[in-house]
Amino acid sequence: MSLxxxxxxxxxxxxxxxxxAAALALRASRHAPSREAWRRVGRRPVAMAAxxxxxxxxxxxxxxxxxxxxxxxxxPGEAAAKRQYSSEVLSALDALLAPLRLQTExxxxxxxxxxxxxxxxxxLPGGGQARTYPRLVxxxxxxxxxxxxxxxxxxxxxxxxxxxxxASGLLLLALAVAVARGRRCRPGEAIxxxxxxxxxxxxxxxxxVLFLVALLAAAGVALASHYHVFGTDKVGQxxxxxxxxxxxxxxxxxxLTTLIMLPFAVALGIAAGYLGGWVDDVVxxxxxxxxxxxxxxxxxxxxxxxxxxxxxxxxxxxxxxQRSDARLLALCAILGITSWTGLCRLLRGETLxxxxxxxxxxxxxxxxxxxxxxxxxxxPNVMHIVLxxxxxxxxxxxxxxxxxxxxxxxxxxxTISFGTMINMARAxxxxxxxxxxxxxxxxxxxxxLVLSANLxxxxxxxxxxxxx
Amino acid sequence: xxxxxxRRLLYAVPILFGVNLFTxxxxxxxxxxxxxxxxxxxxxxxxxEAITRWKTERGYDKPMFFNPARAGTAKLTDTLFVDKSLRxxxxxxxxxxxxxxxxxxxxxxMGPSLAVALPTFALGLFAAITLALLLVFFRATALDFWxxxxxxxxxxxxxxxxxxxxQWLVSKVWALVPxxxxxxxxxxxxxxxxxxxxxxxxxxxxxxxxxRAIFLExxxxxxxxTARAKGLSELAVLFRHVLRNALIPILTGVVVVxxxxxxxxxxxxxxxxxxxLGSYTIDAIRSQDFAVxxxxxxxxxxxxIVGLMLTDLSYTVVDPRVRxx
Numbered sequence: 001m002s003l004x005x006x007x008x009x010x011x012x013x014x015x016x017x018x019x020x021a022a023a024l025a026l027r028a029s030r031h032a033p034s035r036e037a038w039r040r041v042g043r044r045p046v047a048m049a050a051x052x053x054x055x056x057x058x059x060x061x062x063x064x065x066x067x068x069x070x071x072x073x074x075x076p077g078e079a080a081a082k083r084q085y086s087s088e089v090l091s092a093l094d095a096l097l098a099p100l101r102l103q104t105e106x107x108x109x110x111x112x113x114x115x116x117x118x119x120x121x122x123x124l125p126g127g128g129q130a131r132t133y134p135r136l137v138x139x140x141x142x143x144x145x146x147x148x149x150x151x152x153x154x155x156x157x158x159x160x161x162x163x164x165x166x167a168s169g170l171l172l173l174a175l176a177v178a179v180a181r182g183r184r185c186r187p188g189e190a191i192x193x194x195x196x197x198x199x200x201x202x203x204x205x206x207x208x209v210l211f212l213v214a215l216l217a218a219a220g221v222a223l224a225s226h227y228h229v230f231g232t233d234k235v236g237q238x239x240x241x242x243x244x245x246x247x248x249x250x251x252x253x254x255x256l257t258t259l260i261m262l263p264f265a266v267a268l269g270i271a272a273g274y275l276g277g278w279v280d281d282v283v284x285x286x287x288x289x290x291x292x293x294x295x296x297x298x299x300x301x302x303x304x305x306x307x308x309x310x311x312x313x314x315x316x317x318x319x320x321x322q323r324s325d326a327r328l329l330a331l332c333a334i335l336g337i338t339s340w341t342g343l344c345r346l347l348r349g350e351t352l353x354x355x356x357x358x359x360x361x362x363x364x365x366x367x368x369x370x371x372x373x374x375x376x377x378x379x380p381n382v383m384h385i386v387l388x389x390x391x392x393x394x395x396x397x398x399x400x401x402x403x404x405x406x407x408x409x410x411x412x413x414x415t416i417s418f419g420t421m422i423n424m425a426r427a428x429x430x431x432x433x434x435x436x437x438x439x440x441x442x443x444x445x446x447x448x449l450v451l452s453a454n455l456x457x458x459x460x461x462x463x464x465x466x467x468x
Numbered sequence: 469x470x471x472x473x474x475r476r477l478l479y480a481v482p483i484l485f486g487v488n489l490f491t492x493x494x495x496x497x498x499x500x501x502x503x504x505x506x507x508x509x510x511x512x513x514x515x516x517e518a519i520t521r522w523k524t525e526r527g528y529d530k531p532m533f534f535n536p537a538r539a540g541t542a543k544l545t546d547t548l549f550v551d552k553s554l555r556x557x558x559x560x561x562x563x564x565x566x567x568x569x570x571x572x573x574x575x576x577x578m579g580p581s582l583a584v585a586l587p588t589f590a591l592g593l594f595a596a597i598t599l600a601l602l603l604v605f606f607r608a609t610a611l612d613f614w615x616x617x618x619x620x621x622x623x624x625x626x627x628x629x630x631x632x633x634x635q636w637l638v639s640k641v642w643a644l645v646p647x648x649x650x651x652x653x654x655x656x657x658x659x660x661x662x663x664x665x666x667x668x669x670x671x672x673x674x675x676x677x678x679x680r681a682i683f684l685e686x687x688x689x690x691x692x693x694t695a696r697a698k699g700l701s702e703l704a705v706l707f708r709h710v711l712r713n714a715l716i717p718i719l720t721g722v723v724v725v726x727x728x729x730x731x732x733x734x735x736x737x738x739x740x741x742x743x744x745l746g747s748y749t750i751d752a753i754r755s756q757d758f759a760v761x762x763x764x765x766x767x768x769x770x771x772x773i774v775g776l777m778l779t780d781l782s783y784t785v786v787d788p789r790v791r792x793x
Contacts, residue, residue, distance in 0.1 A: 289486035294768035296734060300753050301491060301761050305498040308756075312503045395624065402626050407734055408754050422628050429636055443629055451624040458620075 004085045006067040008325040010332075013256050014065045020259075037384075040463035045197070045205035047459030050452035052209040057247050057449055064093040064248040067321070089321035093248075097241055099225035103138035105236035108428075111437050112149060112227050114140040139228045156226070160218035167214040168207050175203050231437035233424065242416050243441045249417035250449060253332060253401040254394040261336030261343070266386060269344040270378055273351025274370070283348070287341040295338045296407075302334040303409040324412035331404075331411060335397065343389045350382050384464040391460045395453040402446070418442050469784075473777070480773045484557070487769040491762055492553040501528040501548075508565075508756065526759075527551060527562075552762070561763040565755065570763050574745065580650055581732030581744030584660060588667035588736075589729055592675065593722065595668055600679035601706055604687065616680070622673025630670040631739045638662055648741040663740045667733070682717050686710045715786045723779040727771035731764070 028034040041047050069085040094101055108117035115133035122134050135141070143152060172194065173187075179199055180190040197204040220240070223229055230239035272283035290298070310316075310327060317323040354360060354377075363373050398418075404410035405419020406426075413420060421442040428435035505522040523529040528548065535546045544550070552562075561570035603615045639647035645662050686692065687710055695705045732746035741747070745764070752760035783790040 285482070285486065288483055289490060292483055292769040292772040293487055293490075293765055294728065294731065294772065297749070297761070297765045297768050300749070301494055301765055304753065304756060304758065304761065305494055308499045308503055308507050311507055312499065399626050402628060403735060406628060407738070407750055418626075422626070422632075426632060429632060429640075434636070439629075439632065443625075446626055447621075447624055450626075451621060454620055454624050 002071045002083070003068040004071070006069055006089050006321075008065075008067055008089070008322065009329050010252050010256060010325055011065045011067060013259060013329070014062070014252065017255055017259055018062070037463045039200065041456075041459045042201035044459045045202035046455050048202040049205040049209045050455040050459075052206050053213070053448060053452040054456060056213050057251065057452075060093065060244055061248040061251040063096065064091045064245065066092040068092075069319075087319050089319055093244065097224075097244065100238045100241035103225070103228075103238065105136050105139065105228070105232045106134075107232070107234060107236050108435055109136055109139055109228055109232045109236075111229060111231040112140065112153075113231065114143060114149075117435070136228075139232070140226065142226060153223070156222045157219055160215055160222055163218040164211050164214035168211040171210055172207055175207075179203075230441040231435075233438050234428070239421075239438045239441045242421055242438070243445045245416040246418045246421060246442070246445065247449070249328065249411060249415055250398045250401060250446070252328060253335065253411075254397040254453070256329070256332040257335040257339065257397050258390045258393055260333050261340035262386065262390070264336075265340040265343040266347060266379070266382075269347025270351050270374055270382065272344075273348040274355055274374060274378060280348075283344070287344050290338065291341045298338050299334055299404065300407070300409045302337070303331065303404075306330045306334065320414060324415045327412045328415060335400070339393065339397075343386070346385050346389065347382050350385055351378055354378055354381055384466070388457075388461045388464055391453070391457040395450045395457065398446070398450055398453070418446050472780075476777050476780070483773065484766075484769060487766065488553050488556065491765050492549055495758055495762055496532060496548060496552075504528075504758065552759075556763065556766045561766075562759055564752070564760050565757045570760055573748065574763070574767065577743060577745045577748050578730050579744075580742050581737065581746060582729060583656060584663050584667070584736055584740075584742055584744065585729035585732050587660070587664045588671075588733075589726070591664065592668045592671045596672055596675035597679055597711075597718075599672065599676040600683055601711065603676070603680050604683040604710070605702065605706060607684065607687075616677065619673040619677040619680075622669075623677065624673075627670040627735060630666050631735060634662060634666040634669075635739065638665075648739065650740075650742045659740070659742075663736050663742070667736060678721075679714075679718065682714045683710055686714045689713075712786070716783065719782050719786060720779060723782045724772070724775040726778060727775040728768070730771060731768060 028038060067089050068091070069087070069089055072084045072086050074084070106116060106120075109115070110117060113136065115135055118133070119131050120134050121129050121131050124130055140149070143149065172191065175194055176187045176190040179194060180187045183190065183193075185193075193199050194203050194207070220229065224238075224240060228238050228240070230243065233239055233242065268283045268286075272280045306327070310323065310330075314323075317326060360373060360377050363377055368376075401410055401417060402419040402422055405417055406423050410419050411417045421438055425435070425439035425442065428438065501523055502519055505519040505528070509518055509522060520529070530546060530548050530551065532548050533544075535543050538546045555562075559571060561574070563569050564573070599615070603612050606612050606615075635647055638644050639662065645658055648659075650656070650659050683706075691713075692705060692709055695709050696702075700708070730745065731749075732742070732744040734746040734750055736742065737744045737746035738750045748760065749764050751757075752764070
């Protein structure tokens, strides 16, 4: 079976983002002051732990960005040479999670349940009918009636601590070699230093978090194809699968929004601050106008208009995935339009200050061109503001996505996201007994993602803000 | 002072005009009225005739900026832009898709919105400043550390979970108050205490942390050291010196939102079925009633500009050194 790679616009931007981040990391490692600032971040165990968690989320999101379409088997009477591809766009994550994606039940079922959540009329084997809770098609189907769930879980989870230990042990060895080379000591000594938490960067925190992440991942591998770990939703989809798929949507909104707005905010902010005069007036006017519209209303207006444009131009999109992706990207752009003003104002203010400093005056006296001064002298000295804003904005954007999707001005209803999950879960709470698991899953995933983003953002701000 | 207010009002005119033009381009430039008519009627029923009728009924059958069919100044005034956009400056918003007058609807819905938003705002401010002062008083102790940790965790939880969790716990499990709804008179209290409580709790984490940072910046100043050297107690220093001097940065962030209280909160009003402006906006968004959304955008920006003016005026109240002129 052959695959046709599909490059959705957001995928492309994610690849651009990854490359840009790599380039920036390379630059920062050669530039002494920013290397020192990043070291300050790395010394904090909390920051390193948060970064590890975020990397795990980023890995999930990245796997979910490698899209492809499967080739369909040739129909009867069709030439085998003619290739037909499925209209369903899948990702590498979908392929990895194939059991979760395909093992759908009829409707709700609780975490680790054997039976459906609702009573149904079933045919009894000996004839006749009964109203009972039918067995799930996939969840816990290997369990015989009367056998213990706990015993089965214990048996399946037995190997997971060893796998997690092995994963963190491998990283420990690799780190020990690196630390030993840096400190010119024996690797055994380096291992002791790392485990005692006495290395320059907080590697012990990374190891602990990696152990926990690996433990959870191993438990997922051990259980997810046999049970519905987080239950199933109204149409019987596995909630764990939905939560993992939501990660990409959250990450895309949190990162691409800033990526899209950054060039405008930086260029306009610096130009307004340095050039002054009518440029300053125009830029200030534009951002005052945009700022004075309450952001929710501005987003609502823009999203409504975008919806009409997408609905009336169905011919632009080949597949449903492309349409919902276009909508996601448009949402990022709209959020970017409403959020660039804050950064632009900060940059303008900072540039106003920098413009009067001696080294800029000197550059001007030497006859350096305006473009060169902006690029060589102003831009590098406002980058810390850009960085701090980017990391601080991330968590707010992830939270905003959920609210906007609830209001109906967020992602496409077919896009799996935390917002759409909460939106569906809201109606479920009114049921008796309560269907709590999809809400709980969305809560846990979102809390971990946003909390680690907040913790890392704090560390980055403390390290890069010269006022601190 | 009067001269200052007049000048600020004059500054507001070009900004509101910009907002007006921007929303007009957004609503009529991205999609033509024909597109909108087609979508609202549904592709099945959108014959050329039906579209024309839809446009005439709502007054969308005019050119955008220039009407060559009319004579004299009417060439410029009998257009969509003047009709739908510039007219908002007189606070005439026309009627919504369901035929109700938007301006009247807005006036009658402001009350319930304020009834939720005002107590939430006042109690939230009080709670956050109290908590922040408490953390600052016990700064660099375990209480401060865990307090900040709690704040960070609280601000990492989406406000929707506070609402859903609160409704479930207080209304369903404990059955203390109705789960949602609204009533006038004294009955209002029963319906409002849960949304107000949730609103306060949901905002506590981020604002308490922010106020704490402001207080900590003030507390390292020289005048605080002088006050301590005079032998003032730590509490007196906090309340008489730090709190008063920190008011300027606090006011900058706080006063500007006061006018927005009229707009209410989209989430709260939708979850608790409160007939305020927030739920009005949500209903308009869901039924794609563009006239209502456009009006709300305009009112929102008017309120924002009022908020900025109030902020400047409030500086003169708390800081005698500030003179507006």
